[in-house]
Amino acid sequence: MEIKRDLYLKKIIDRKHNGMIKVITGIHGCGKSYLLFNLFYNHLIESGVKDDHIIKIALDDRQNKIYRDPDYLCDYVHEYIKDNDMYYILLDEVQFVDEFEDVLNSFLHIANADTYVTGSNAKFLSKDIITEFRGRGDQIHVYPLSFSEFYNTLGGDKFNSFSQYITYGGLPQIINMNTHEQKKLYLENLFEETYIKDIVNRNKIKNDSDLKELLNVLSSSIGGLTKPNKLSKTFDSVKQSKISPITIEKYLNFLIDSFLINRATRYDIKRKKYIATPHKYYFTDLGLRNAIINFRQNEITQLMENVIYNELVIRGFSVDVGVVNFNERNKNNNVIKKQFEVDFVCNKFDQRIYIQSAYTLTDESKLMQEQSSLNKINDGFKKIILTYDPVIPHFNERGFYILNIIDFLLDSNFVK
Numbered sequence: 001m002e003i004k005r006d007l008y009l010k011k012i013i014d015r016k017h018n019g020m021i022k023v024i025t026g027i028h029g030c031g032k033s034y035l036l037f038n039l040f041y042n043h044l045i046e047s048g049v050k051d052d053h054i055i056k057i058a059l060d061d062r063q064n065k066i067y068r069d070p071d072y073l074c075d076y077v078h079e080y081i082k083d084n085d086m087y088y089i090l091l092d093e094v095q096f097v098d099e100f101e102d103v104l105n106s107f108l109h110i111a112n113a114d115t116y117v118t119g120s121n122a123k124f125l126s127k128d129i130i131t132e133f134r135g136r137g138d139q140i141h142v143y144p145l146s147f148s149e150f151y152n153t154l155g156g157d158k159f160n161s162f163s164q165y166i167t168y169g170g171l172p173q174i175i176n177m178n179t180h181e182q183k184k185l186y187l188e189n190l191f192e193e194t195y196i197k198d199i200v201n202r203n204k205i206k207n208d209s210d211l212k213e214l215l216n217v218l219s220s221s222i223g224g225l226t227k228p229n230k231l232s233k234t235f236d237s238v239k240q241s242k243i244s245p246i247t248i249e250k251y252l253n254f255l256i257d258s259f260l261i262n263r264a265t266r267y268d269i270k271r272k273k274y275i276a277t278p279h280k281y282y283f284t285d286l287g288l289r290n291a292i293i294n295f296r297q298n299e300i301t302q303l304m305e306n307v308i309y310n311e312l313v314i315r316g317f318s319v320d321v322g323v324v325n326f327n328e329r330n331k332n333n334n335v336i337k338k339q340f341e342v343d344f345v346c347n348k349f350d351q352r353i354y355i356q357s358a359y360t361l362t363d364e365s366k367l368m369q370e371q372s373s374l375n376k377i378n379d380g381f382k383k384i385i386l387t388y389d390p391v392i393p394h395f396n397e398r399g400f401y402i403l404n405i406i407d408f409l410l411d412s413n414f415v416k
Contacts, residue, residue, distance in 0.1 A: 003145070003153050003172055005031060007314070009039050011140050012116070017086070021104050021133050022116040026142035027259045027284055028194045029171045032118040033058075033092045035142060040116065044088055053087050055080055060093040070099045074106055081110060089115040101132045108136055120194075141259075143314050144285045145170030147307065147409040158406050166303040167295070169287020187291035195260055195288070203254050210235075210243050212292075214251050218261060218281050219293045222302040223343075225266075227278035228252070252281070259284055264309065267320040267345050269377055280321050282309040300388070304405060305343060305357045308386060311409055312355070317346040322354060324376040340373035346415075352381040353415060361387050361402070374400055384408075384415065 012035070015022050024032045037056065044054055055077060057067050067073045081087050089107060094100045094117040107115045145153070150170050151161045168174045168183045171190075177183045200208045217234060218226070228245035235241045235248075255261045262282050266275040283289035286306055290298065312319045322342030327335050344355040354377060358370045374383045375398065384401045386408055393403045393414070408414050 001153065001175065003031065003034070003149065003175070005035050005039060005142075005149065008035055008140060008142050009043065012036075012040050013043060015138050015140070017114055018138060019108070020136050020138040021108065022114075023133070023137045023139050024116065024118040024142060025139055025259070027144070027288075028120045028198075029173060029190055030142050030144045030285075031172045032120070032142050034172065036090055036116055036118055037092055041090065049086075049088065053085055054090065055087060056090045058092045059096040068096045068098070070097055070103045073097055074103050077107060077113070078110070081113060084112055087113045089113055091115075091117045093119060095119040105133060105136070143170075143310065144287075145172055145175075146311060146314050147406075148412070150175070151410060158410070162406055162409075166286055166300075166307060167290060167298065169285040169290070171285060171287060174287060183287070184291065184295065187287045191288055191291050195258065199254050199258050199260075202258075203250075205254075210241060210247070211251055211254075213241065214248065215255070215260075215292050218255075219283070219289050220297055222282060222289070222299075223280060223305040225278040226281060230278065260288070262309070262313065264319055264321045264344075266323050268323050268325065269342065269345065270325060274320075275323060282306045284310065301357070301359050304359060304386075304388065307409070308355065308357050308405065309344065312344060312346050312415070315348075315412060315415065317348045317353075320345040320347075322373070322377075324373050326376055340376055342373045342377070352379075354381060354383045355415075356383075356385045357405075358385055358387045360389050361385070361391075362389060371398060371400060374398075 012022060012024075024036060026032050037058070041054065041056065045051065057064055059068060067076065077089060087110075094104070097103060104115060104117065107113055147162065147165050147170070150165050151158065153175055154161055154164075168187070171187075173186060174183055177186060196208055196212065199205070199211065205211060213235070214231070217231060228248040231248045232243060232245045235243045252263070256263055260283065262284065264280040264282065266279065267273075268275055283306055286303060289306070309319055322345040324340045324342060326338055326340075328338050330336050342354050343357050346353045346355060354374060356370045356374060358366065361367045361370065370385055374385075377383065382401065383399070384403060386403055386405045388405055391402055391404050393401065393407060395401055403414060
């Protein structure tokens with residue numbers, strides 16, 4: 001079953017021959033190897049590149065262990081190149097090579113070589129990987145399947161597919177599994193044996209229990225405002241565990257650096273400035289999030305919000321949490337300061353969109369509640385309310401665009 005990843009394939013194609021090392025990053029299991037060794041390789045062949053001008057090595061294959069020696073790999077590639085035509089070097093799981101940074105940097109000196117690599121250990125999960133290549137690395141970050149990619153592969157009923165997606169997430173391997181037990185075991189093992197071990201080893205964490213507990217807390221509070229001091233008090237009062245705000249901040253950064261979670265910063269829309277704390281945190285993959293808490297808490301409003309955040313990031317938006325402050329007089333004519341929240345402030349170049357997530361709008365009071373924050377924004381940017389209700393896309397009398405979340409996820413033209 002072929003899974004199309006056209007968005008990422010185009011990003012790789014657009015970077016061909018740019019004189020840089022193309023570094024494909026993303027959480028383990030998101031489809032980096034398939035993207036490089038299947039989709040991009042097929043593109044090269046279809047573009048007329050001869051197979052003997054593609055150096056393709058899966059370094060996690062035991063049969064290829066000889067190439068893990070940095071000097072052998074370096075010499076092999078240099079000697080392989082026989083003419084002046086362009087050669088393409090595709091290395092999967094390059095972290096198996098000792099001193100791989102030096103090896104890859106040496107390939108930059110080959111005028112007719114174009115290098116592409118993937119990696120899945122803690123180092124390649126880190127957002128600072130590009131610095132290893134002295135400013136000559138170009139990162140393509142791959143996310144788990146979007147709902148559109150997920151649904152276009154599986155087909156069937158859209159609402160059933162969406163239910164599957166918010167339960168088991170978008171790691172491609174999930175598509176090949178048929179039972180809940182298979183999917184659950186796969187996600188739990190991936191979380192324990194890969195992500196946690198990588199983070200612990202990379203950052204030399206002596207006791208991983210607090211890290212796991214922090215993930216439990218974050219999993220239960222998607223869309224909630226969170227800051228280290230508050231989390232520290234939660235550990236103290238609820239978990240009977242002493243962990244300082246400084247340590248929590250470090251752990252949060254480790255999780256962000258490993259691409260397991262993303263942080264959304266609050267933005268004061270009227271004053272046009274960022275607010276330092278608190279933040280919101282969203283999981284890169286909901287299947288992993290659900291595995292962390294044993295599939296216990298499936299609050300649809302939280303899951304919807306997480307899916308929307310991920311989709312916006314995949315579409316290239318910078319996504320913040322909006323804050324609208326205003327003054328209002330009470331019945332005694334006293335001025336009262338109030339604050340509303342906009343779920344997402346989405347920016348891309350000179351484009352801005354405000355988005356609210358609402359499970360249902362069937363109750364008029366609920367619609368008024370969701371509109372309240374958008375009503376306080378006086379600029380002319382587009383304002384959207386996404387709902388699970390099966391509505392026909394339309395503008396309401398306030399000029400807000402009402403749209404079903406599945407329509408939004410399946411058609412990028414609604415929000416580009």
